[in-house]
Amino acid sequence: METFWQIREFSKVIGKHHNTVDGWFKQMEERRLHYINRAGHEKVYDELDLQIARYIYEWREKGWSLEGIFGQLAEHCELRPFPKDYDLAAQLQAPSIDVIKNQLVQEMRTAFEEVAAAQLKELERMYEQWTVPELPLHPLPLYPSRLELRKQRLADVITRKRIEIQLEQTALHLWSTKPASERLRRVGLFRKEENREMRELFVKSYVNKYFADRVRDELDWMELHWPEESAEQQEIH
Structure with missing residues (x-):
């Protein structure tokens, strides 16, 4: 099979x-x-x-x-x-906003689940080390700083990569709509092919131009959709 x-x-x-x-x-x-x-x-x-x-x-x-x-x-x-x-041009079209959001949410959910599993194992290890016969157990920190930093770095990497992919897909779609005189270059007397160097330059310029704005939009979206921490959680941090 x-x-x-x-x-x-x-x-x-x-x-x-x-x-x-x-x-x-x-x-x-x-x-x-x-x-x-x-x-x-x-x-x-x-x-x-x-x-x-x-x-x-x-x-x-x-x-x-x-x-x-x-x-x-x-x-x-x-x-x-x-x-x-x-049709290569059709394959390069940017996905819909709903598809992008769903992909982003799914990747972030998977990443946070992996971090949560690692955090649980770390807490179990710490619990075993801190269990001392005939002595009271030490209180376990709810959010060890090292794990918090790992989670933040992971979220930053996912967000940055997702934004870069979205911008590259949009740039490729825009490139595919340009006139053939801008996209193609002559090879020999009777054949033309896509100008890859110009395409890559166009995509890089587009990503560099709009990356900062998209990061700000992403942060605004997260602040709007993610609940704020309770006062008790803030005191713990």
Whole structure:
């Protein structure tokens, strides 16, 4: 029976972060080297994708650049052709606001659950260390400062990455709507291809221009939707 993975489970099999693996396959699709199957609007990865990812991982560990790996990929791996009706511009369109919010909430919920589990284990360890025969137990701190800092750093990383991804997707969509005279460059006498250097410059400029504003918007949204701490909790901090 054939096995399929979503990106997070797929990246764990490979042993790399899911953002890194996702970036490999996005670049391959942009270069029209290899197509990733979809289930609805969700990318799914199979054994063929796993062979390709392991090949990329092996040569990245040897110090090769992605450009060099992609250049020889077709000689060593089977590559999946693109469907006839595949539209790259449509794939680069920014998702709806509701989809972005749902993804953000889901990732933050998962991250906080992981932090909560780590915090519980730490409290159990501290409880065992502080249990002394014939002596009263020491009061346990509700929020050890180290764990609080870990939780804050994790939330900051998730928020920053989500904002960068949203801005990049929006920039790519805007780029795809530009006239062909701005997006394409001539290669030889009769062929044109997308100007990747100009596209990357456009995306980076867009992200740098709007990043600070989006961070402020994100903080305002969090203050509006997250309940304030009670006076008792503030005294504990």
